[in-house]
Amino acid sequence: MDTETKNLLNFGINEQPQETVLVVDDNPVNLGVLVDYLKEYGFRILVSRDGEHGLERAIYSRPDIILLDLVILSSDGVVEAHNAQGHMLGFEQLQQLVQAAPTTSATTMLDYLKQEVLAFTGGAEQHDDLTLLVVRV
DSSP, X not given: OOHHHHHHHHHOSSOOOXXXXXXXXXXXXXXXXXXXXXXXXXXXXXXXXXXXXXXHHHHHHOOSEEEESEEEEEOHHHHTOBOXXXXXXXXXXXXXXXXXXXXXXXXXXXXXXXXXXXXXXXXXXXXXXXXXXXXXX
């Protein structure tokens, strides 16, 4: 069965899908514009004003898509970065760094994360790349 047929069976010919969209943004104007636009197309909307709350909502509600104003990508080398004692940075600590980071721009976020990861490693030799990409959407 192709996607088009499946959509017709699930939603009926004249019905709009009820996909859930989680919108995460600290700017109320951006939130308002996105929510108004998405509601017109029949989406179920969830809203969060910060990343921490957005993560909790995403875990609990399992939205079909999440719209964010900052996107952070990292290589596995960042999570696996280790210090002189052999301790790995790990997902949890990287998440804490992201939550504590300034969100004024992609550059300030990136600079903060680079500084914190390098401070954690303390000059210990790494065996993988440490790649971070931060984009403001």
